[in-house]
Amino acid sequence: MPALELVDVRKVYRSGDDEVAALDQATLRVGNDEMVALVGPSGSGKSTLLSISGGLLAPTSGTVVVGGEALGAYSAKALTEFRRRRVGFVFQAVNLVPFLTARENLLIVAELSGTDRSSARARAERLLDELGLGDRAGHLPEALSGGERQRVAIGRALMNQPELVLIDEPTSALDTELGEQVMELITTEVKGRGTAAVIVTQDERMTHYADRVVHITDGRLLDE
Amino acid sequence: MRLALRELRRRPGRFAVAGGAMAFLTVLLLFLGGLLDGLYLGSTGLIRSQAAELLTFSDDARLSLLRSRIDPPVRDEVEAVDGVESVRGLGVALVAASVPGENDLADVSLVGYEGGVEGVPDPPEADFVGYADRRLEAFGVEEGDRLGLGPDGIEVEVVGWVEDTSFLLQGGLWVTPATWREVLGSARPDAVLADGTFQALAVTVAPGADPAAVASAIDEATGSTETVTRDEAVLALPGVKEQSSTLSAIINTTFLVVGIVVALFFALVTLERSALYAVLKAIGASSRQLLVGVVVQAVVVAGAALAVGGLLTFLLSLVVPPGVPVQFEGGRALQVVVGVLVASVLGSAVSLRRVIKVDPADAIS
Numbered sequence: 001m002p003a004l005e006l007v008d009v010r011k012v013y014r015s016g017d018d019e020v021a022a023l024d025q026a027t028l029r030v031g032n033d034e035m036v037a038l039v040g041p042s043g044s045g046k047s048t049l050l051s052i053s054g055g056l057l058a059p060t061s062g063t064v065v066v067g068g069e070a071l072g073a074y075s076a077k078a079l080t081e082f083r084r085r086r087v088g089f090v091f092q093a094v095n096l097v098p099f100l101t102a103r104e105n106l107l108i109v110a111e112l113s114g115t116d117r118s119s120a121r122a123r124a125e126r127l128l129d130e131l132g133l134g135d136r137a138g139h140l141p142e143a144l145s146g147g148e149r150q151r152v153a154i155g156r157a158l159m160n161q162p163e164l165v166l167i168d169e170p171t172s173a174l175d176t177e178l179g180e181q182v183m184e185l186i187t188t189e190v191k192g193r194g195t196a197a198v199i200v201t202q203d204e205r206m207t208h209y210a211d212r213v214v215h216i217t218d219g220r221l222l223d224e
Numbered sequence: 225m226r227l228a229l230r231e232l233r234r235r236p237g238r239f240a241v242a243g244g245a246m247a248f249l250t251v252l253l254l255f256l257g258g259l260l261d262g263l264y265l266g267s268t269g270l271i272r273s274q275a276a277e278l279l280t281f282s283d284d285a286r287l288s289l290l291r292s293r294i295d296p297p298v299r300d301e302v303e304a305v306d307g308v309e310s311v312r313g314l315g316v317a318l319v320a321a322s323v324p325g326e327n328d329l330a331d332v333s334l335v336g337y338e339g340g341v342e343g344v345p346d347p348p349e350a351d352f353v354g355y356a357d358r359r360l361e362a363f364g365v366e367e368g369d370r371l372g373l374g375p376d377g378i379e380v381e382v383v384g385w386v387e388d389t390s391f392l393l394q395g396g397l398w399v400t401p402a403t404w405r406e407v408l409g410s411a412r413p414d415a416v417l418a419d420g421t422f423q424a425l426a427v428t429v430a431p432g433a434d435p436a437a438v439a440s441a442i443d444e445a446t447g448s449t450e451t452v453t454r455d456e457a458v459l460a461l462p463g464v465k466e467q468s469s470t471l472s473a474i475i476n477t478t479f480l481v482v483g484i485v486v487a488l489f490f491a492l493v494t495l496e497r498s499a500l501y502a503v504l505k506a507i508g509a510s511s512r513q514l515l516v517g518v519v520v521q522a523v524v525v526a527g528a529a530l531a532v533g534g535l536l537t538f539l540l541s542l543v544v545p546p547g548v549p550v551q552f553e554g555g556r557a558l559q560v561v562v563g564v565l566v567a568s569v570l571g572s573a574v575s576l577r578r579v580i581k582v583d584p585a586d587a588i589s
Contacts, residue, residue: 047588056506056585077510083584084508091587095503097227099234111226112508140234156507168588 001068003164003196004030004053009062011048011219022048023059024219030164033194035187037201037210045219046200047168053198054087054166055079067163084113088157088195090186092169094149096141102152103128103137109159120159127155131189146174150182154189165190167199171206183209227504228517232524242489243525243532249482250533250564251540253475257556258541260471262549263393266359267467268458270316270333270391275340276426277435279314280442280451287452287460289316289391289423294449296420301446307433308442312338313401313422316391317408322372323364330363333391334373334380336404340426344386344398351403356382359395362546371397374411392461393549427451479563486522486571494518494575498582505584515579522572526564 011023023045030036040046051057052064055071056079064071067086074082083089096105103124110120128137131151141149150170157165170186171179183206190197191211199210207213215222232239271279271289280302285292294302294313303311315336320329334354339346344355356365360382365371370379380399389396399407401422409416427442429435439451452460459465494501501514534557544550 051585051588054506054588056583056588080505080508080510083506089506089587091503091506095499095587097500097504099231100227104230108227108504109507112504112513160508 002029003032005065007063009059012060021219026221030196032196035191035197035210037199037207037213040216044216046216050166050200055082086163088162088165090153090157090167094153098141101138102133105152106155106159131155147178165195165197171203225520228520239525243529245485246529247532250530251536253478253560254537256475258550258552261553261556262551263467265551266390266393266549267461267464269389271458273342273389274426275342276428278427278439278451279457280425280427280449283448283450292423294422294425298446302442305441305445307430307438309430310428312340312426314426315404315423319374319411324369326364330360331394332397333394334404334407335396335398336401347400351400353381353383354397354399355384355386356397357389357395358385358387359390373407376410378407479567482564483567483571486568487574490518490572490575494578501582502584502586506587511580515576518575519569519572522568526568530561
């Protein structure tokens with residue numbers, strides 16, 4: 001069973017009489033521990049595909065299956081529950097909660113899903129240690145470097161032990177050296193846990209970390 | 225909820241403006257409430273303290289104690305009515321009193337009574353002695369003082385204290401009917417009353433009798449009286465109803481303002497947090513969880529504002545001049561606390577629509 005399966009997914013936006021297909025007949029399968037890089041220019045539909053895969057956006061047509069769960073019939077409430085338990089996100093702007101410490105930014109995922117507090121805390125401490133943030137766990141994001149914040153974001157994405165991690169432009173604001181460090185971290189921490197990942201990027205320099213590269217242009221996927 | 229509380233703890237300054245405004249509004253509410261209660265209690269104590277259920281006035285007095293006259297024959301008729309257990313005479317004279325050692329005159333409502341008043345002992349055995357309401361302490365009155373009443377300075381010695389017995393914001397001084405008649409006669413020679421004549425009768429209803437029926441029976445028997453319940457007599461006092469309704473309207477409007485302040489503040493805060501809410505929704509927060517956080521923050525800020533506002537009110541109350549009829553009652557304070565909390569919850573709930581509208585997909589690029 002693949003971690004992610006999109007079949008003929010279409011997403012159309014209507015503006016008056018005009019129709020814009022942000023995603024057009026997209027079919028994509030991502031294996032259980034596969035890391036796929038999704039590469040394309042701005043406006044090509046990468047974010048739309050990522051959003052649909054993570055249950056943030058409903059497709060106009062087609063099927064979306066994540067870890068064996070078909071999202072098509074899910075209500076908004078069910079999709080929220082799905083995101084709590086099955087999917088992790090790493091956002092382009094990192095988007096840590098600014099008034100929570102590094103540790104608390106991981107724990108928020110467990111609090112939202114009502115997970116037992118002590119086991120959540122133990123997991124968070126373990127993740128932070130593995131990410132090299134053991135001694136930074138009590139710091140607020142403003143006291144962390146860009147790379148450290150990125151690592152906290154990765155830890156947050158892994159906190160609920162998801163089957164699929166969706167990563168949006170992880171290196172867009174980073175120099176080459178730091179970008180490579182982040183990609184190595186993602187490869188180690190995400191792929192190393194047998195978690196599937198889809199990484200959206202415009203940065204062709206980073207695609208060699210992925211198992212497979214898929215190009216997207218004008219909403220259409222081209223497998224490499 | 226933990227998220228909301230952590231934000232409050234780590235970014236208290238963010239909520240300072242709203243909290244400050246709400247603290248100021250709390251002070252306003254407590255003072256307005258104190259004024260409402262002070263005016264009401266200070267005007268109505270004499271009537272409210274009557275143990276009797278009914279008060280009988282002459283029917284041409286329009287329920288005014290000062291205009292009413294009940295002569296002994298009318299009293300006899302009242303006493304004979306079925307359902308009347310006891311009748312006690314009541315009279316009041318509003319006079320100025322000189323206080324030993326003080327330059328200013330005290331405003332006194334001199335009450336001639338025959339007993340049956342809650343919190344006031346039975347009438348003194350001697351004339352020209354009386355029980356003074358604590359309100360008169362603000363004028364420097366002390367136990368043992370001989371107050372000079374009316375233009376002739378008729379002396380009455382203060383032999384004890386009573387509370388909450390004022391009439392039209394003038395502290396009560398409870399004396400024998402004879403003392404009252406003499407002072408009334410000196411202050412208002414045109415209003416001299418014969419022995420046995422009172423301004424009103426306090427009528428105690430027999431157990432099991434219906435006060436409304438007894439009141440009607442009294443008026444029918446005499447043909448010259450108007451008998452009402454104690455509460456009706458209170459509301460008939462000049463200005464009581466108008467003051468209460470005006471101040472109540474101002475207080476209710478102020479509660480509304482509290483709600484609006486909270487609504488506006490949290491609408492702005494929610495707008496600022498749109499991006500954060502999108503991320504939280506993306507990682508699994510429900511709209512309900514986010515809204516509960518908003519409401520919790522509103523309640524905590526309101527609680528802090530109430531504490532600060534209460535403390536400020538207490539400090540201000542220490543410097544309020546004694547002549548200002550402000551009285552802080554526990555029940556009113558509780559009403560303010562509940563009102564501010566309810567207004568805060570309702571005000572914060574205005575953000576519900578905005579919270580629901582946040583699209584988690586906005587968290588992606």
